Amino acid sequence: MSHVYFISPVNGGPIRIGRTKALDNRLNSLMNMSPIELELIGSIDGGEYVEYWLHEFFAKDRLHSEWFKPSKKLLEFAEDARSGVRNSLIPKEPENKFYVDLNKKKLAELGTDKDELRSYLGLSKASCISTLGYRSVAQLCFRHPERFQPNDFYDTPKNPGSPAA
Incomplete structure (x- = not known):
């Protein structure tokens, strides 16, 4: 399970927003590189x-x-995070991690092709060879929440043994 963390100097100051699977290890690693104590x-x-x-x-x-x-x-x-409350503005992680090409319906809604979409999102072909990754999906959903949701870009895997849809 991954965690998104907020780390700051003990007496206040800049806040680091990052991600890790091991919170204690990450905090210790950052503290080893910092001239001031972090929490x-x-x-x-x-x-x-x-x-x-x-x-x-x-x-x-x-x-x-x-x-x-x-x-x-x-x-x-x-x-909120310290109190165990997830702020209601923060979206949930997409339910699965399977990347897929943008479907034709979404391309039609945006009114562009993949190359134009990559350019619009500021992505090079090298960073987005055949599918969009988390960051580009996040950019698109963040900039156009009225049109795009994270799960619009991910296939739902079929259960083994279930009838094909």
């Missing part, structure tokens, strides 16, 4: 999609890389 101020279940969504949501507060200024809203999200 875990909250974490929620989630993977790359949730991490990227938070990075986009707090983009105006970004200081550098995964470090963000401790805005009131970010502190509220971290406090």
Whole structure:
């Protein structure tokens, strides 16, 4: 299980939003590289999609890389996470991890082809060879929530032994 974490200096300061499978190991690793003591101020279940969504949501507060200024809203999200509450704005990770090409219906809604979509999302062909990854799906869903949801881009695997749909 992956976790999205909020880590900050003990006496306040910039907040790091990152992702790991081992919270204690990650905190220790960051503390070994930091000249000041750090603490875990909250974490929620989630993977790359949730991490990227938070990075986009707090983009105006970004200081550098995964470090963000401790805005009131970010502190509220971290406090919710510390209390074991997932803020209702944070989307759930897609139910499965199977990548698929954008279907023709979604391409028609966007009114473009894959190359134009890659350009629109700022992706090179090398970073998006035949399917969209979590980050590009997150960008599309974040920028156009009224049109796209994460599960629009993932196939639901069929149960072995069940009749084909």
